[in-house]
Amino acid sequence: MKLSKILKNGFLIVVACLALSACATSKKSTGQMQGDVYTGTDTVEYLASGVPDRVFFATNESVLTTASRETLRKQAAWLRKNSKITIVLEGHADERGTREYNLALGERRANAAKDYLMTYGISSDRISVLSYGKERPVDSGSNPLAWSKNRRSVTVKAN
């Protein structure tokens, strides 16, 4: 009885240590995440030189970060220069939510990007929106970094 109690406590301590060290590493910010928004470039592709194709979101959020707005302004400039190009904004969610809610969330994220592009002069006729929810992750990992890469809106050339 005593032993099991000790073991239990021991186990709790180990778990607590793990949790702390996990916190410590994520706070250090290896240049991959800020808060829980992905800031790395691992999965990013480019529509043209210096024009990243995607923006990332915090858990459950569809608010554009400062970095996302900068990316979208670059996309808007590129779209204004190439006025024949039409795009699809593909909205995605991570796997830590129910399938149906994630479909709605992906749609909301892609629309946040669409609205921003529109304020920079891109006509809504050139933009369509497609939500994949959690169906098409780029990273198959089950960890916070993988999830942060998967919470995204990707701008894809449609023509």
Add this chain to the structure above:
Amino acid sequence: MKNFLITLIIILIPVKSFGLIEVDITRGNLNPLPIAVSPLSIDEESRKNFENILKKKNIGSEISSIVENNLKVSGLFNPLNKDAFLQEPDIANLKPRFEDWNLIKAQALITGNVSYVEEKLRVEFRLWDVLAGKEMMALAFTTVPNNWRRVGHIITDKVYERLTGEKGYFDTRIIYVAEEGPKTQRVKKLAIMDQDGANNKFLTLGNELVLTPRFNPTSQMVTYLSYFRNLPRVYLLDIETGTQEVVGDFPGMTFAPRFSPDGKKIIMSFAKDGNSEIYTMDLENRIVEKITNHPSIDTSPSYSPDGKFISFNSDRSGYQQIYVMKSDGSNVKRISFGKGIYGTPVWSPRGDLIAFTKLHKGKFYIGVMRTDGSGERLLTENFYQEAPSWSPNGRVLIFYRETKTDSKGKGFSAKLWSIDLTGYNERQVPTPTDGSDPSWSSLLSN
């Protein structure tokens, strides 16, 4: 009036005191009822006929095995080992020697006979109370030989109903999404199978992503989401004919479809400009109605069995929570107030409970609560699981569960699981490939 009451009671008491066996399904059954399923007896000529038609050596034993497996999987019964049976099936069916069955500790006994009559399969079976030495039920029916598996399911339904006092759920099918391939590029197909995993059939080829199929509770129609031509839309599928059609003419994504309890409407979400609202479409006159009106995400709608209310999830409070409203969209009330995020509410066919998925501190739960949100009870906890669907009698939930991948992103799988409303009897439901988004049909026969 008083006299009448008393006579009623007097009549009732002796019935009870017969003490025929009963199985209580309202609590976790830790002592499943020992039951002997004697193989259905069969005459040699019938046996040969069925062997020719169905390529099964002894269809009597095959049908009994189905009954036995159903009873075992229900968690309420403990089918006894046939090696210990002392009586031959044909004699047992005429007049069981209760001492023999008592000796191997059987409390109930199923016997029967199967024969080939005018190109049909005829079955009669009996349920016996071994301790009381009495016949509890005797039934016979005839069907086409190809239906032999269903015969096993119907016998189980009848036995289950006689012993528990509630309808069974064995002569039913599951529609689900069969999955294969790497996690980043899953190929998904609609698939249908019997409740026990037999007769699996793929209904789509996997060329486009398909999600969330749901049965019409009154027929064998299915509604689901397909990404056909990269346009996520709600479709209607007739399983018998294979015909498919888009539901409604919405300028954007429609998703999260379900039927109304009378099968006449489809309720779903329509997403436009970053806002998802709940709509219904009448399948006869095609009239579309907008039910919710709120800038938040409103989705996963599910009707109450009387059609008067709709439960759904919404993040209008900031996070996903469960709400109930009248079917016209009025009187919206939040019902989930526990810690965590709540989604996928599904109303029990009995009307008294709502099953849901809950995310709390990084764990996913399948749980139930009363329709006013009280009495929350979590049935199972895991890394990831969601989307419960009720058995037609409201006693079992089927859902899907995904595994956590390792540090290299390997080891992903998605499987169907079932659990009793009691929180006991958690089981993986066999599928030939990975599976998700299960939906349970109503009883095929009654």
